[in-house]
Each structure stands twice: as structure tokens, then as C-alpha cells.
Amino acid sequence: MSSAVHSYLGAREERFFLESITVPSKFSDYRPITWKECQGDNGLIEFPDNMETVLIDEVVEFLETQRDQSLWYSIISNMNYDYGEPVSHVAEWMLQQDDCDVAIAVLAYSLMxxxxxxxxxxxxxxxxxxxxxxxxxxxxxxxxxxxxxENALKVPKRDLYLFDQSEMLEISVNAAARLASSQGTGTKVTGLISVPENLLKTELKGTVPLSSYVAFDTGPMVVPIGQ
Incomplete structure (x- = not known):
């Protein structure tokens, strides 16, 4: 379970949540829900009774019609990277899209x-x-x-530690250099990927505030459209 769940739910509530997961039968009838919408009058989190889960292996199908970059950001931030292939598939799809925000690409590079x-x-x-x-x-x-x-999303202050691009660039370049030097002169050796200098040198200057959607490592949460 991701840290996002632990920050909102106690152990008892978390166990109940996992045991009560239901999934939507038709994605077109549902929309994602934000944490703000789940804020009760008493300040506590109150989930709607009809909230359902888009499971991680179905997220790509759901996102085909969900282009809100804040939603993508919430999903990629909360995926469990120990899951391997299902998580990789979601990230691949996002990164292939023309409208993928640069902040999401930088975040993916950091988390992966x-x-x-x-x-x-x-x-x-x-x-x-x-x-x-x-x-x-x-x-x-x-x-x-x-x-x-696309450079629209404004990265929230709480996440800035994940976006130290100059540090990521320095670490990446140094790692590549160490690998090259370890093989001696006259032998060209490269890492499994090359350093994405353009991405890591791109200034994050988005001004669109990030909407925080409810997304756990099981997948994003949705409610029926019209609610």
C-alpha cells in the first residue's frame, strides 16, 4: 500500500478499504474524484459509498479518455513500483502521449x-x-x-524534492562517466540508457495548480458521472 493511503487511513480503515474494493463495469460512466471532494465538514476524509477502483492493469484503458494531467500526476505518484510490469505499462503509455507534461516525465525519471x-x-x-x-x-x-x-503543471512544494533536475543530471552524468572509465581507454561503453539532458535541463515553469486526485497503488478511484 502506498504512502498516500497511510497518510489518510489508519490500519483498520485501510484493511476495510482493501476488502471492499469494487470496480466499474463501464469506464465511460465514471469520473475520477479528488481528495477535496472527500473532505467532510468535520475536516476528516469521507469516501462516497459508491466510489470504485480502476485497477492498475486497466488504468491505460481508462486514461484514453482522461487527459487531465493532474490525474496522470496523481496516478504515477502513487503507483507501487514493486509491481513491475503493470506499473511500467501505465508509465509507458503516459510518456508516449503528445500531451504528457514535462513534470510527469521528470517525475517518472526520478521514481524509476x-x-x-x-x-x-x-x-x-x-x-x-x-x-x-x-x-x-x-x-x-x-x-x-x-x-x-507541454509545461503547464505547477509542481507542489511538497514534491519539489523529487524534481531537483540539476542534481539528477549531475548524478546521471557521473554514473555514465564512471561506467565509461571503468572499462579503460579505447573502449566505448554506455549505460542501459543515455542521459536525457534536454529533459533534465528543461525549466519547470507551469502555472496550472495541481488537482490532487484520489489514487492508491491499487489504481485511481472513481465515482459515477453526475455525482
């Missing part, structure tokens, strides 16, 4: 240990899930063919 893979030559050497290489290689490919242009 992009810096680490710049300094590793073989997948068999990895101590981090190689599933992350799939979305990271989309970032790598877009460096030259289709740079991330």
Missing part, C-alpha cells in the same frame, strides 16, 4: 531510478527492476525525436 540505469551496462547487473527500462527508453527516444513540450 533513471540515474541508476545511466551507469549500468548489462541488465543482468541490475538491482532495480528492468521493467523500468521500457518507459525510461521512451524518455530517451523523445530526447531527439519528440521532446516533451
Amino acid at each position: 531510478s533513471g540515474e541508476y540505469f545511466c551507469g549500468v551496462q548489462h541488465e543482468t547487473e541490475c538491482c532495480v527492476s528492468v521493467e523500468f527500462l521500457k518507459p525510461l527508453r521512451i524518455i530517451e527516444a523523445r530526447e531527439t525525436t519528440r521532446p516533451f513540450k
